[in-house]
Amino acid sequence: MRVNSITTARNGHRSALAFEQYVRGKRTIVEGTVLFLETADHLEAVMSQARSGDVIFAPAGAARRRDSRVVEYQGDLCEPGDKVMLGEGCTFELRDYVAAPFISIVGPTVLRQRSAEGIAAFFSDADTARDSGVFVDQLLSGAVLLDSFASFIGTDSAGGFLDRVHVTAAGEYRDGPDGLLLGVVGDEWSAIESRAIHGAGRGRAFARIVDRGMLEADLDDRPWLARYIAAIDLLRGWDGVPTRPAISGFGGHLVRALDELPALPGVVSASAPYLLTGDGDEWVLVDPLSRRRTRLGVDTARAAECLIATGNESAAVALLAAELGRGTSNVASLVHEVQIRFAAVGLDLTTSGREGL
Structure with missing residues (x-):
């Protein structure tokens, strides 16, 4: 039976x-x-x-x-x-x-x-x-x-x-x-x-x-649509997702320079990581393929967002420096550390998927 x-x-x-x-x-x-x-x-x-x-x-x-x-x-x-x-x-x-x-x-x-x-x-x-x-x-x-x-x-x-x-x-x-x-x-x-x-x-x-x-x-007209659909799929499969989560690239970015500077070449792929936040200052990086989630502080989250948005470590350094009003030498180590940290667990934030227009 x-x-x-x-x-x-x-x-x-x-x-x-x-x-x-x-x-x-x-x-x-x-x-x-x-x-x-x-x-x-x-x-x-x-x-x-x-x-x-x-x-x-x-x-x-x-x-x-x-x-x-x-x-x-x-x-x-x-x-x-x-x-x-x-x-x-x-x-x-x-x-x-x-x-x-x-x-x-x-x-x-x-x-x-x-x-x-x-x-x-x-x-x-x-x-x-x-x-x-x-x-x-x-x-x-x-x-x-x-x-x-x-x-x-x-x-x-x-x-x-x-x-x-x-x-x-x-x-x-x-x-x-x-x-x-x-x-x-x-x-x-x-x-x-x-x-x-x-x-x-x-x-x-x-x-x-x-x-x-x-x-x-x-x-x-919507080269970002695949990322929108993937975001829906990610959120609907996430038990305990924060109410009204903020997702980088939808309604703005944590790094304001991404909204104020001219558009970056290409569109972030649907397979690239997502950066989300709910209540407070804690951010979560989500790999849409493995669904692995990593909690980040605000400084690390900014560096990760720049890496994901640009797909290039040097460009990410320049972008973060412009955001914080600092010289590139002051933020280069942070960006590199974030890149190495995620590469060590098999997640390359700069090559995880850029799609040209």
Whole structure:
């Protein structure tokens, strides 16, 4: 009985991670593609094309034969207010992104853009966070899955391999419910992957609701968007994160010179460390990859921020000197010590990821 309970728990955990991969469009632990079928009509045809590592979400009772790849669900996930239940105690509610700032998150929730207005609202919220440091509270909830967020930054899998496919009631294969048309039921999987490769890039998941050229222009205007999305992901996965955390680069910097001097060349990568503070003068440096957190005093935090912002030790020294009104020789040792300190634990603050414009 205990073995069965453990097995059920493991299967439930894998199903939840597979569903997360389907919603967000970003790989979790699933080896293959996650497919979500709106109706049972196409299950047999999809199963004939699916591979051993794939996961197929299908309406309950749809499978004519037992298949370990199939996860049955109850409910719908088409209109705001719809709920889908993957198993006992695992229910997700669909909500419209436009309404995100005005809803209460009471359980697992999928926020879907659903329209050009939803995409515009997402960009507006990102701009607000960038300018003022205020993030939409609902996005920071660990219970929220933001639909197709990976498509904003173009994280297509290597070789065109698909992380997820949505199968509509009409039998269309799409990259998400509003995504690029990849084929129809009955097509060979190789043809679907070929179309995915041809249509790779940012915005593929929104091809049905917004012009990709216009979306590309909006994304080009926000070269920092990947860092914004990574910041949301970091905060929502951090138990005990300070209320209203201040994040360097969003609403300003600890080093004021970064806001007053001309823009630095390039944009800090989403993979570079984040500098946060909550209450008081204590700052926290967070590695977004390992999620390791290091508490810093204000002087060390300033030096770290200069290293992250410039990606160069000499430039960081000059920037910190300008901030403090001192000569470069007076701050060079501090900057170097901070650089060496983090390099010793495998975190190079100057090469952890700069992206040119």
